[in-house]
Amino acid sequence: MQVLASKHPGSPLQTRPVWSGGWYKFAHHSPSPNFGPRPPAGTISLVVVHSISLPPNQYGGHQIEEFFHNTLDHNAHPYFKGLEGVKVSSHFLIKRHGELIQFVSCLDRAWHAGESSFKGRSNCNDYSIGIELEGAEYDGTFEAIQYEALSSLCSSLVGEFNITNFAGHEHIAPGRKKDPGAGFAWKLFQRSLGLADSFFPST
Numbered sequence: 001m002q003v004l005a006s007k008h009p010g011s012p013l014q015t016r017p018v019w020s021g022g023w024y025k026f027a028h029h030s031p032s033p034n035f036g037p038r039p040p041a042g043t044i045s046l047v048v049v050h051s052i053s054l055p056p057n058q059y060g061g062h063q064i065e066e067f068f069h070n071t072l073d074h075n076a077h078p079y080f081k082g083l084e085g086v087k088v089s090s091h092f093l094i095k096r097h098g099e100l101i102q103f104v105s106c107l108d109r110a111w112h113a114g115e116s117s118f119k120g121r122s123n124c125n126d127y128s129i130g131i132e133l134e135g136a137e138y139d140g141t142f143e144a145i146q147y148e149a150l151s152s153l154c155s156s157l158v159g160e161f162n163i164t165n166f167a168g169h170e171h172i173a174p175g176r177k178k179d180p181g182a183g184f185a186w187k188l189f190q191r192s193l194g195l196a197d198s199f200f201p202s203t
């Protein structure tokens with residue numbers, strides 16, 4: 001368990017763990033009702049990187065959070081009509097200015113991957129952690145501060161869980177999903193983590 005060192009002996013920071021019940025201390029916690037238990041014997045080994053924007057290609061609103069909370073106003077935009085009744089979530093969202101929000105405990109199963117398979121193993125939601133980057137569904141680029149937040153989060157995830165791979169939604173649901181897309185800099189992400197090629201998609 002990682003513990004933040006404190007310059008102020010006796011302060012609560014000294015003993016407050018970075019991870020508590022699967023919740024990350026440095027994220028804003030905004031619990032979503034959209035989750036379930038992981039399979040009993042399941043170990044968490046995969047991180048899935050996504051991108052999302054609501055409405056498509058528009059940034060800065062709170063519609064993604066509302067979507068994950070089942071409170072999206074479906075009359076507010078024509079695109080939202082198609083999302084009516086759709087219940088999804090991710091463990092984390094990193095917004096354009098680097099704000100990190102956590103919706104589901106990493107110990108629970110968030111609903112981010114859908115029908116999916118990684119290295120012959122289906123149902124990626126069972127054994128993965130989902131991270132959404134606020135960005136265009138594909139071909140969009142991401143802000144430097146989003147990479148910084150993602151890198152900090154993922155290095156902590158690697159320290160806390162038995163993570164062996166990172167993949168994009170496009171890699172675990174090819175033909176159905178295109179996010180995060182060609183605009184996501186996997187090499188930059190890899191360099192920031194200092195992990196071997198074997199952790200990352202071969203593209």
Ligand SMILES: [Zn+2]
Nearest residue numbers: 050051169179
């Ligand atoms: Zn996705």
